[in-house]
Each structure stands twice: as C-alpha cells, then as structure tokens.
Amino acid sequence: MRGWGEVAPDWLPFVGGRRLAPFAVIIPAVLGGLGATAFWAPVPLSWFGVGGSAAFSSGGWEILARLCVFPGMLWGPLVLALTCAYYRRRCRPGKRYADGEGSLAA
Secondary structure (H helix, E strand, O other): OOOOEEEEEOOOOOOOOOOHHHHHHHHHHHHHHHHHHHHHOOHHHHHOOOOOOOOOOOHEEEEEEEHHHHHHHHHHHHHHHHHHHHHHHHHHOOOOOOOOOOOOOO
C-alpha cells in the first residue's frame, strides 16, 4: 500500500510508480486550499449582512440552507490544515518513530 502524496499511482503516464517530491504535492494543495477558501468566503459574510443574501420563505429553509452549505465552507481550511500536517511530516526534521519512516503505521 502506498501513501497518498508519496508515490504516484501506477496508471499515471511518465511518473507512475515514482516517488513524488514533497513540494510537487504541497504547492498545488496550498493553491487549492486558498482557492476553495476564497470561493466560499462570501457565504459567511452574507450571513452577517455584508453583500447580498438570498431571500428565504421561512427561517427553517434558511437554517437548512446554511447547514447544507457549511461543509463546503470548511473544505479550504481543512485542505490547508492537512497540507500543513503533510509538510511537517515530510519536510521538517523531527522525531522519528519506531519504524524509522516517520509514520505511526505499523
């Protein structure tokens, strides 16, 4: 089993099965996380009256809409948090675990 972001999938042409450079994974992940954060940023601002807002026929529909949209708003910050963890695991010197690979997996 190969870890995500460590070895390219075999089906990819030219790079399949090869080890990926950490920054070949980190740079697109940071750009994607920032892009997703910027995409969803207007939504919570509209909830506080900044900019336009959709009109709902009742408060129940508005609550349902906010609950449905909320996971999308978390996408960008979660990608950035996972990218930070990936960077810390792959790029920073630090403690090594018992298996010597820097991983908790047995």
